Amino acid sequence: MIERTRWRGSASEFHARPLVTPVREALWVFDVAAPALALGSTQSPEVADAAACAAAGVEVVKRRSGGGAVLLRPGEVVWFDVVVPVERLHAAGVGDDVGRSMVWLGSMIDEALGAVGHRGARTVHDGAMVCSRWSRLVCFDGIGPGEVLTDGGKLVGVSQRRTRDAARFQCAVHTVWSPDALVALLAHPRPAVDDLAPVDVLDQAMADALPDAVADRLERA
Secondary structure (H helix, E strand, O other): OOEEEEEEEOHHHHHOOOOOOOOOOEEEEEEEOOOEEEEOOOOOHHHEOHHHHHHHOOEEEEOOOOOOEEEEOOOOEEEEEEEEEHHHHHHOOOOOOHHHHHHHHHHHHHHHHHHOOOOOOOEEOOOOOEOOOOOOOEHHHOEOOOOEEEOOEEEEEEEEEEOOOEEEEEEEEEOOOOHHHHHOOEOOOOOOHHHOOOEOOOOHHHHHHHHHHHHHHHHHO
């Protein structure tokens, strides 16, 4: 059985949450209590406009996984982490392959989307990272392995943090996409809103149900 936890609080506290050994399969659903700009693990804090973030009351935090910035605002994004021990990854045949393991999880997310009632056409990206001019800065502007796409753009973003014991997949789906608010929090050089790739959104009820549907699919695998 997958251990399921729903956590509400600050983004900095959530993203600092460590993996405790022995690692168990887990689903961590995060309800952000206040706006935050979550930077990828390799991004410099200087990519954020500190003055703009302070004026808007937006906390700037580092997450454990790679990729670009994601704006987390209450009621606009559902964020969940899926923790999978390495033994499970090897049993699934994806082992130490970061890309294949993300496609493995992305396929389960895709099935979970169908289970919660999403009826549009979807594709799980099964290839190398697709980069744009701004994808290193803005997470949802690029396309990584395992991410779920629709005709409307990227729907579910997936990033990963690996340790010796486990993979921590960090997943996000928007219920509201606010590129203007995101861009306004970035330091120059930064994109214009029209420069960014389209992003699809999910109905709030479906988005709220998605994390548990992913965990259900993992338990059946």
